[in-house]
Amino acid sequence: xxxxxxxxxxxxxxxxxxxxxxxxxxxxxxxxxxxxxxxxxxxxxxxxxxxxxxxxxxxxxxxxxxxxxxxxxxxxxxxxxxxxxxxxxxxxxxxxxxxxxxxxxxxxxxxxxxxxxxxxxxxxxxxxxxxxxxxxxxxxxxxxxxxxxxxxxxxxxxxxxxxxxxxxxxxxxxxxxxx
Amino acid sequence: xxxxxxxxxxxxxxxxxxxxxxxxxxxxxxxxxxxxxxxxxxxxxxxxxxxxxxxxxxxxxxxxxxxxxxxxxxxxxxxxxxxxxxxxxxxxxxxxxxxxxxxxxxxxxxxxxxxxxxxxxxxxxxxxxxxxxxxxxxxxxxxxxxxxxxxxxxxxxxxxxxxxxxxxxxxxxxxxxxxxxx
Numbered sequence: 001x002x003x004x005x006x007x008x009x010x011x012x013x014x015x016x017x018x019x020x021x022x023x024x025x026x027x028x029x030x031x032x033x034x035x036x037x038x039x040x041x042x043x044x045x046x047x048x049x050x051x052x053x054x055x056x057x058x059x060x061x062x063x064x065x066x067x068x069x070x071x072x073x074x075x076x077x078x079x080x081x082x083x084x085x086x087x088x089x090x091x092x093x094x095x096x097x098x099x100x101x102x103x104x105x106x107x108x109x110x111x112x113x114x115x116x117x118x119x120x121x122x123x124x125x126x127x128x129x130x131x132x133x134x135x136x137x138x139x140x141x142x143x144x145x146x147x148x149x150x151x152x153x154x155x156x157x158x159x160x161x162x163x164x165x166x167x168x169x170x171x172x173x174x175x176x177x178x179x
Numbered sequence: 180x181x182x183x184x185x186x187x188x189x190x191x192x193x194x195x196x197x198x199x200x201x202x203x204x205x206x207x208x209x210x211x212x213x214x215x216x217x218x219x220x221x222x223x224x225x226x227x228x229x230x231x232x233x234x235x236x237x238x239x240x241x242x243x244x245x246x247x248x249x250x251x252x253x254x255x256x257x258x259x260x261x262x263x264x265x266x267x268x269x270x271x272x273x274x275x276x277x278x279x280x281x282x283x284x285x286x287x288x289x290x291x292x293x294x295x296x297x298x299x300x301x302x303x304x305x306x307x308x309x310x311x312x313x314x315x316x317x318x319x320x321x322x323x324x325x326x327x328x329x330x331x332x333x334x335x336x337x338x339x340x341x342x343x344x345x346x347x348x349x350x351x352x353x354x355x356x357x358x359x360x361x
Contacts, residue, residue, distance in 0.1 A: 013338070015235065015236050015237070016235055016236070017235055017337070017338045017341050017342075018235050018236060018237070019233075019234075019235050019341060020232075021232070021237075021238045022237070022238075023302055023305055023306075025237075026302075027330050027331075027337040028337045028338065031330075031334070031336055031337055045295045046291060046295070048295065048298050049291050049294040049295045049298055050271070050274055050291075051271075052198075052294055052297075052298045052301075053198065053294060054198065054267065054270050054271060054274060055194065055195055055196060055197055055198050055266055055267065055270060056194050056195075056197070056239075056263075056264070056266055056267025056268075056270065056271075057194075057204075057237045057238070057239045057240065057263075057264075057267060059236075059237045060237055060239075060240070060264050060267040060268065061267050061271050064267060064268045064271040064272060065271050065275065068271065068272050068275055069275065073272070076268065076271075076272060080264060080268055083236075083237065084236075084237065084240050084260060084264055086235060086236055087234065087235065087236025087237055087240045087241050087244065088236075088240065088244050088256065088257075088260055090234055090235070090236065091230075091231075091234060091236075091240075091241050091244040091245050091248065091256070092244060092248050092253060092256055094230065094234060095230070095245050095248055095249065098226060098230065101230065102226070102229075105349075105352055105353070105356065106349055106352075107233065108352055109345075109348040109349030109350070109351065109352035109353065110233075110345040110348055110349060111233050111348065112318075112319075112348040112351060112352055113322060113343075113344040113345050113346070113347045113348020113349065113351065114341060114344045114345050114348060115313050115319070116313055116314060116318075116319035116320070116322035116323040116326075116344065117322055117323065117326045117340050117341055117343075117344035118309070118313075119306055119309050119310045119313055119314060119319075119323040119327075120322070120323045120324065120325070120326030120327035120329075120330065120340065121326065121330065121337060121340070121341075122302060122305055122306035122309060123303075123306040123310075123323075123327045123331065124326075124327055124330040124331040124337070125302050125306075126299055126302040126303045126306060127331040128331070129295070129298065129299045129302060130299045132295070133292075133295035133296050133298065133299040134296060134299065142292070142296075144292065144293075144296075145292055145293075145295070145296035146296070148292075148293050148296040148297055148300075149296045149297070149299055149300045150300075152296070152297045152300030152301060152304075153300045153303060153304060156300065156301055156304040157304045157307065163301050164198050166297055166301070167294055167297050167298070167301070170293040170294060170296065170297035171290040171291075171293045171294045171297070172290070172293070173293050174289045174290050174291070174292045174293020174294065174296070175286045175287070175289040175290040175293065176289070177289065177293075178285070178288065178289030178292045178293070179285040179286050179288070179289040
């Protein structure tokens with residue numbers, strides 16, 4: 001029971017402070033699951049990779065994954081319910097005051113300050129993920145992973161290829177080259 | 180009841196067919212809600228997206244809740260949100276069960292290695308393009324760099340960076356507002 005409650009509370013907190021969408025929520029998820037000892041960096045990287053190739057919002061995928069891995073079906077439910085609840089409640093309240101909301105100086109101020117922080121959050125997510133995605137524990141850099149990383153930067157950043165296409169190509173490349 | 184099921188079905192389909200997170204869902208939601216069903220006007224949809232992105236939480240859930248609530252109150256919000264969440268929930272459980280059943284497999288491990296490295300790079304690119312869009316001026320740059328250093332290097336809880344950003348943004352807004360009125 002305590003496990004379900006703590007999963008719920010952990011993801012409730014992630015849902016409440018997770019501004020800026022899925023990627024920006026990853027550092028919150030990573031820090032929490034490490035702090036509570038649910039998962040390490042390697043499994044966090046697996047979770048991000050699986051979220052990338054399955055449909056749906058990343059934070060919901062992450063909540064279901066962590067909840068199911070640690071406490072089965074009820075765990076998945078508790079975590080997912082937790083991550084969704086703050087958004088659900090806040091949106092219903094705020095949508096009644098949308099005109100007021102658009103003019104509010106405090107909301108504008110929060111927006112002005114939090115948006116740049118989300119850039120820092122997403123960059124941090126890359127660092128957390130990179131430790132597990134590009135390194136082999138105790139053996140330095142994984143050359144194939146580093147090559148795939150570089151090519152993806154080129155394809156997505158320079159040639160503006162769709163993330164889904166790139167992910168499929170790189171998954172296939174990994175299956176062939178790493179096996 | 181029919182309309183609640185309709186809300187559920189539409190958001191279930193959106194949840195099922197968008198790979199790549201909440202932002203990728205917005206064009207699909209817009210098409211379903213504005214073009215096909217005429218639940219919201221173009222302007223209302225723009226407001227809805229702006230609101231969904233400035234509130235905390237999963238953007239797709241924010242959007243589903245807002246539209247469901249606008250259409251059919253709290254129950255509408257509930258069915259739309261359930262619809263958008265359920266596909267992820269089921270699919271992730273199936274994937275975890277599948278991966279556990281096959282156990283160690285070098286092709287799947289290899290594919291995961293590839294996808295992990297690609298995801299990391301996609302996040303770098305996302306951070307760069309968002310930064311190019313948002314970081315105009317000294318204030319946003321300082322906030323972005325400071326929060327990156329705090330979280331990624333000093334492992335300070337990300338929540339503090341978000342709270343600090345919100346507080347500093349309010350102060351900045353207040354000071355700027357006072358400067359403009361004088």
